[in-house]
Amino acid sequence: MKRSGAQLLVEALKTEKVEIIFGFPGGVVIPVFDALYGERELRLVLVRHEQGAVHAADGYARSTGRVGVCLVTSGPGATNTVTGLATANFDSVPLVVLTGQVSRNMIGNDAFQEADIVGISRSVTKHNYLVTDRKDLGRILKEAFYIARSGRPGPVLVDIPKDILIEASADPLPDTISIRGYNPVYKGHPLQIKKAAHALAKAKKPLFYVGGGLNISGAAEVFRKVVQTVNVPTIASLMGISVLPSEHPRFLGMLGMHGTYAANTAVQNCDLLFAIGTRFDDRATGDLAKFAPHATVVHIDIDPSSISRNVAVEIPIVGDARTVLEELLPLLQPPSQDEWLRDTDGWKRDHPLVELEGKGRLSPTAVIRAIAAAFPDAIVTTEVGQNQMWTALYYTFREPRSFLTSGGLGTMGYGFPAAIGAQLGNPGRRVIDIAGDGSIQMNIQELATAVTERLPVIVAILNNGYLGMVRQWQQLFYSRRYSGVCLERTFDCPPDCAEPTGNCPPYVPDFVQLARAYGAEGIRVTRPSEIDAALGEALRATNRPLFLDFQIEREANVWPIVPAGAGINEMMHPEDREDRGLA
Amino acid sequence: MKHIISLLVENKQGVLARISGLFSGRGYNLESITAGVTTDPTVSRITLACTGDDAVVEQITKQLHRLIDVIKVTELTDVPALHRELMLIKVSARGRQRGEIFQVADVFKAQVMDVGHDTMSVELTGSPEKIEDFSSLMQPYGIVEIARSGVVSMERSKKAGGAAAAVRADSRRE
Numbered sequence: 001m002k003r004s005g006a007q008l009l010v011e012a013l014k015t016e017k018v019e020i021i022f023g024f025p026g027g028v029v030i031p032v033f034d035a036l037y038g039e040r041e042l043r044l045v046l047v048r049h050e051q052g053a054v055h056a057a058d059g060y061a062r063s064t065g066r067v068g069v070c071l072v073t074s075g076p077g078a079t080n081t082v083t084g085l086a087t088a089n090f091d092s093v094p095l096v097v098l099t100g101q102v103s104r105n106m107i108g109n110d111a112f113q114e115a116d117i118v119g120i121s122r123s124v125t126k127h128n129y130l131v132t133d134r135k136d137l138g139r140i141l142k143e144a145f146y147i148a149r150s151g152r153p154g155p156v157l158v159d160i161p162k163d164i165l166i167e168a169s170a171d172p173l174p175d176t177i178s179i180r181g182y183n184p185v186y187k188g189h190p191l192q193i194k195k196a197a198h199a200l201a202k203a204k205k206p207l208f209y210v211g212g213g214l215n216i217s218g219a220a221e222v223f224r225k226v227v228q229t230v231n232v233p234t235i236a237s238l239m240g241i242s243v244l245p246s247e248h249p250r251f252l253g254m255l256g257m258h259g260t261y262a263a264n265t266a267v268q269n270c271d272l273l274f275a276i277g278t279r280f281d282d283r284a285t286g287d288l289a290k291f292a293p294h295a296t297v298v299h300i301d302i303d304p305s306s307i308s309r310n311v312a313v314e315i316p317i318v319g320d321a322r323t324v325l326e327e328l329l330p331l332l333q334p335p336s337q338d339e340w341l342r343d344t345d346g347w348k349r350d351h352p353l354v355e356l357e358g359k360g361r362l363s364p365t366a367v368i369r370a371i372a373a374a375f376p377d378a379i380v381t382t383e384v385g386q387n388q389m390w391t392a393l394y395y396t397f398r399e400p401r402s403f404l405t406s407g408g409l410g411t412m413g414y415g416f417p418a419a420i421g422a423q424l425g426n427p428g429r430r431v432i433d434i435a436g437d438g439s440i441q442m443n444i445q446e447l448a449t450a451v452t453e454r455l456p457v458i459v460a461i462l463n464n465g466y467l468g469m470v471r472q473w474q475q476l477f478y479s480r481r482y483s484g485v486c487l488e489r490t491f492d493c494p495p496d497c498a499e500p501t502g503n504c505p506p507y508v509p510d511f512v513q514l515a516r517a518y519g520a521e522g523i524r525v526t527r528p529s530e531i532d533a534a535l536g537e538a539l540r541a542t543n544r545p546l547f548l549d550f551q552i553e554r555e556a557n558v559w560p561i562v563p564a565g566a567g568i569n570e571m572m573h574p575e576d577r578e579d580r581g582l583a
Numbered sequence: 584m585k586h587i588i589s590l591l592v593e594n595k596q597g598v599l600a601r602i603s604g605l606f607s608g609r610g611y612n613l614e615s616i617t618a619g620v621t622t623d624p625t626v627s628r629i630t631l632a633c634t635g636d637d638a639v640v641e642q643i644t645k646q647l648h649r650l651i652d653v654i655k656v657t658e659l660t661d662v663p664a665l666h667r668e669l670m671l672i673k674v675s676a677r678g679r680q681r682g683e684i685f686q687v688a689d690v691f692k693a694q695v696m697d698v699g700h701d702t703m704s705v706e707l708t709g710s711p712e713k714i715e716d717f718s719s720l721m722q723p724y725g726i727v728e729i730a731r732s733g734v735v736s737m738e739r740s741k742k743a744g745g746a747a748a749a750v751r752a753d754s755r756r757e
Contacts, residue, residue: 122601123608127651130597147651181593181654305645308638 002168005137005160006031009098012141012173013042018069020045020060020424022053026073027113028100028162033071045424045453048445050077052417054084054155055443058093059418062404063379064425065218067094067148074100075113078159079120083411085155086124090408091239092216094153096144101130103163118159126154134164138173146177151184152303153216184302188319188327196274196298196315197331203272205294205340206232209255212239212407213277213301219243219322220400223276226325230334233344235263237278238388239407242397252348256284257562258389261351261571264562266344267292268569276300277321280310281408290567300324353393354574356556362528364462364552368394371432371460374535378430379422381405381415383439385469387462389558391434413442416459420446423455430458437463437487437511447518450545457545458538464554465500465507472557476572477564500554515547522547585614586640587666587736590629590647591655594620598652602629605650611635611643615668615733626654630735632711663739669706669732670714671696675725676703684724691717702727 003011009032013021020043025033036044047053050072057068072081078099088095102111118130127147129140137160144156200206214223220243227234227250234244235255244251253260255267267273273295278284285291288310299306299313300321307316317324356365364386371378372395380395381404382388388405397403404422406414419433433440440461450457462468471485480498488504489497515522521541525534525548534548560571592598599618606613614632621628633643640658647656659666676684676698684703688695693707707717711734718729 118597119600122597122604132596179651182651303649305642305649309642 002170004031004035004168005134005165006035008137008173009141009160009165010035010039010042012138013069015173016067016145018067019043021069021071022047022056022421023071024050024053024073024077026077026100028102029071029073029165031162031165032100045449047417048448049443050080051084051413052443052446052449054081054095054097055087055414055417056421056446057095058084058088059381059404059421060425061093061095062418063401063422065401066425067096067145068421070095070097072097072099073113074102075115078117079115082121082124085121085157087406087409087411087414088155089124089126091212091406092153093155094148095155096148097155097157099157099159100165101159101161104132104161105163107161117157121157125157128157128159130159131161131164134167134169135171137164138171142174142177143179147179147182185318186320186323188300188317188324190327192315192317193324193327194331196317197328197333199272199296199298199315200230200232200274201333201335203335204337205269205271206335206337207266207270207273208232208234209237209273209275209278210234210240210243211237211276211278213321214240214243215401217277217320217322219277219325222322222325222329226329226332229329229332232274232335232337233266233341235266237281237284238392238405240278241392242400242403245398246396252344254392256568257286258393258558258560259562259568260353260393261560262344262347264568264571265347268567269343270295272296272298274298276325279306282310285310286562286566286568354559357553358528359553361554362525362531362550362552364390364556365394366528367460367462367531367550367552368434370531370535371434372396374532374539375430375432378402378432379404379426381419381422381431381433383415383433383435384410384412385436385439385467386472386558387434387436387439390462395434412439416440417443417446419457419459420450420453420455423457424453430456432458432460435459435461436468437461437465438467447515447520447545451519454543455545456542458541458548459545460548461511461550462552463507463511463549464552464556465504466554469558471555475555475557476561511547511549515545520545520547522549524549524551526551584636585632585634587659587664587734588631588633588644588647589657589659589736590631590653591621592627592629593652593654594625594627595652598627599629601650601652602631602647605646606633609646611639617733617735630733632734657738659736659738664736665739666710666734666736667708668711668714668734669708670718671704671706671730672718672721672726673702673704673728674721675701675727677701680724684721687720693717
């Protein structure tokens with residue numbers, strides 16, 4: 001039977017058991033949208049911007065472990081996916097992004113809506129394809145899904161010229177795959193695993209350092225067994241949060257620039273740093289020369305290029321986190337570490353996170369604590385900045401894969417579309433985007449998508465009228481020169497304003513009115529006593545999105561903070577700043 | 584330090600761009616890159632000459648491995664290997680200088696391809712060091728133009744007798 005390229009594409013998606021496509025149409029992809037017309041097996045979610053499509057597919061993929069799929073047109077449709085691709089590539093998220101391309105005879109002619117998206121996206125995808133022959137289409141689609149989900153996952157872009165979408169052919173979809181240059185390693189080297197087990201058994205001050213690799217590979221369950229077996233203290237990178245429950249007695253918190261006192265201090269004092277599925281990112285390590293000075297380093301990672309890149313590793317193990325931990329588990333013996341456990345417990349007890357003051361408005365940390373109490377099992381997404389760090393630190397996570405955030409690229413505007421994708425993939429769970437008033441505006445058009453898809457996504461805006469993280473840096477390291485960060489500023493404000501006066505111009509937009517304009521609901525919360533009532537409304541809202549506009553303290557900061565270039569034990573705490581009235 | 588990396592890659596469009604893009608995107612130093620098809624028409628061999636300390640070159644080879652279209656990565660710096668480059672060099676030459684250049688070219692087994700009124704052109708094949716030596720000897724005459732192919736490399740034959748034979752054959756050509 002002859003099928004058009006577009007029909008083959010739809011069949012390929014069904015074969016891959018795709019449930020949802022996040023898409024936005026345009027000239028050259030009309031044949032695919034035509035093939036999807038009336039389709040009941042595949043749900044086509046019409047986003048309002050292609051960047052929203054990629055982040056939504058990303059949120060779907062991170063929360064479900066399945067491949068997220070996008071379908072967009074050529075030119076601007078394709079270029080609008082770039083930020084989403086880079087976000088997913090950095091955080092190893094499996095996506096297949098299908099872009100239409102102008103017909104083959106037009107390529108290179110500067111045709112209408114032509115862009116060399118394969119060239120543009122090469123460095124922000126795991127792999128990409130331009131289909132140049134109709135007979136390759138089936139194979140390429142199969143490879144794209146396989147490459148996206150296997151090994152260290154990542155986004156794969158497939159660029160398909162319009163004439164290939166139209167051309168009819170009887171070529172079937174292939175059943176098998178063979179890519180001679182691509183053979184991901186899952187099993188660890190047995191000798192290295194033995195060495196790692198031995199090093200752990202001998203250590204006096206062992207520390208597990210978990211990253212996003214455990215969430216991706218589904219290793220949280222076996223890792224929790226590992227911790228049960230050896231009782232070793234554990235720290236997490238931003239992406240490793242939720243691998244252990246936040247309230248687990250052995251969990252010391254996140255390390256890094258905004259790491260907890262206990263986590264950062266433990267890194268600097270441990271004699272064995274046992275890292276799994278993490279990249280030793282600069283925001284996690286601080287100054288590398290001062291990082292973990294007394295530690296032997298074990299590193300399990302599926303990507304050999306992550307090993308010994310930033311930190312020299314004594315015992316490297318290339319392999320999938322879950323597979324290797326399953327191989328490791330039977331070999332483990334608890335180390336004798338009584339003194340170490342006393343130390344780490346003490347750091348945790350004596351240096352808890354600071355609960356911030358509201359100073360007449362709301363405390364951001366109190367808001368997040370209240371959200372955690374009202375929605376203890378939610379999937380939580382964030383934008384990027386203070387909202388992200390406060391959520392990472394103060395929300396109490398229980399289930400793995402329940403914290404979706406743009407870690408590597410740090411993409412503002414990620415959280416809301418990601419929440420939409422996560423909600424579509426997890427209809428039974430509550431999904432909350434903890435946002436800042438700056439970042440939420442970067443993809444706010446997706447409110448229309450959430451309303452039309454009847455998604456009860458909750459957006460908790462921590463509204464301080466500032467681009468808060470940059471403002472915090474300007475406060476601490478640039479003598480309060482608040483340049484380009486005030487979102488209440490109007491053209492007639494003084495150009496050298498250094499603080500909110502209380503007589504500032506009215507905030508735009510009015511998030512409550514804006515939500516209503518879209519057919520969603522909005523509640524403004526200005527007093528601490530109103531927080532629980534607003535969250536009660538959120539619990540009851542089950543068929544439309546809800547914006548909660550939390551008016552938080554304008555100059556609240558994220559503590560602790562390690563200044564750029566310092567070692568991660570050189571943390572600044574609010575008390576260091578009391579003399580200047582900062583907290 | 585200079586490193587030579589030999590790659591077997593899928594003979595597909597865009598592969599060279601992926602590899603050169605990796606170097607520019609990650610700030611690695613690429614000195615030369617050559618590509619050509621192998622006996623299998625679906626496979627190309629790419630030879631890279633790059634500089635960097637051992638840690639950087641380890642990252643380069645790992646990053647090359649990550650590329651889906653790269654089938655095999657071989658670092659040829661510390662293994663017995665043949666490295667050859669072709670150079671065309673145009674040198675200012677008048678009168679007696681021509682004879683001198685002919686003599687030097689003869690010692691280097693280079694071929695004089697073209698003699699004009701003011702210049703002559705020489706073709707030389709050899710190791711990158713030999714190419715460097717020859718061009719430095721040509722310096723005093725005045726080098727008008729140089730075109731270098733970039734290095735191509737191949738691991739030497741493995742068998743004991745074969746390897747020795749290869750060394751001898753090679754030294755004759757040097």
